[in-house]
Amino acid sequence: MYQYDFTEPENFLILTGLMFLIVVFRYTFVAGIFYLVFYIIDPKSTRSRKIFQTSASKEQLKKEIFxxxxTSILFALAGAGMVVLWxxxxxxxYEYIDQYGWWWxxxxxxxxxxIHxxxxYWLHRWMHKPKVYRLIHKTHHDSHITSPWTSFSFHPGEGVLQSLxxxxxxxxxxxxxxxxxxxLTFMTLTSAINHSNVEIYPKGFYKHWLGKWLIGATHHSLHHTQYRYNFGLYFTFWDKWMKTESAKYEGNFEKHTN
Structure with missing residues (x-):
């Protein structure tokens, strides 16, 4: 890693380009698999688990990919900046596991x-203030019926805030x-799960000791329709603690996992 000086403009641009390819590949690979399985190969098998039976339009998918x-460019810049700081x-x-041990x-x-x-959670709630929402968060919410491709579909302003x-x-x-x-891979995977419009978790999982803390498609779809609830990213604990979890969540989960 240190044989290249990434503070040099040319090397930084090369690093950013490589980071961009990695981010785009990760996003395309994860979202593409979900879309292929749920919408192309065998859409009938997941029909009962779809939050909305109507799928996102082709026009919406094009906007989401755009x-x-x-957003991938912004994430790449943040990643390259992180490497320079390192x-x-x-x-x-750190590079060597024995510096802190496997347990760490x-x-x-x-x-x-x-921390993330x-x-x-608090950034998301702030972005739902009317003026901020119209300025930077509405782009994401234009996807009323979400798809795996929605996961990185952000206004540049929101993309910057998320990349930091x-x-x-x-x-x-x-x-x-x-x-x-x-x-970073976990972030991409969970975002695709949450926006897939298909509940992948098993029946009753919201009552499981682990499942009650994990966000899935049912949980996050309610945010895209109700706006004032379910602000979490990976987990439900802030929504539970701050009383912002939708009262419809459990009933909808049961409905989509019958």
Whole structure:
């Protein structure tokens, strides 16, 4: 990694380009698999689990892919900036697992997801203030019926705000670089799950000790229709603590998993 000086403009542009390809590949691969399975190969098998029986229009899908590509550029810039900060010694990223031990890998992952969840929940609520909503968040909500391609469909302003948190976390939280890669992959995967318009979790999962804390398509679809509820990213705990979880969630989950 350190054989290249990424503070050099040319190397930084190359790094950003590589980061862009990685982000686009991850987004396309994950969203593409969900779309292929749920909408192309065997849509009948998931019909009873669809939140909305009507699928997103082709025009909407084109807009989602356009905005997601733009978001990928912003995420790539943030990722390249994070690498530069690491190279300059300004982050807590480490290379060798024995520096903190294997036990720290899952702990740092959980701490990072908690921080990310907290940041996103309150950012999300702020973005629903009328003036802010119209300015930057409406682009995402234009997808009333979500699809796996909705997951990165953000206005550039929202894309910037979402791209900042991971670089900030690694400034102070020691994380192995593969833990960061895992976190970013987890973010992409869960976003595709939440926007897929198909409930993938089993019947009664919302009552399970783990399931009651995880957000799925039923949970997040209610946010896209009700707006004032279900602001979480990965987990439901902030919605539960702040009384912003939709009262329709459990009933809808039962309905979509019969």
């Amino acid at each position: 905005w997601s590509t733009f 190279q300059l010694g300004h982050t807590a990223i 890998i899952p702990i740092s992952f959980l701490i990072a997801t908690f 969840e907290t940041y996103y 948190i991971i670089p900030v976390i690694v400034l102070f939280l020691p994380m192995h670089y593969w833990t960061i890669v895992t976190l």
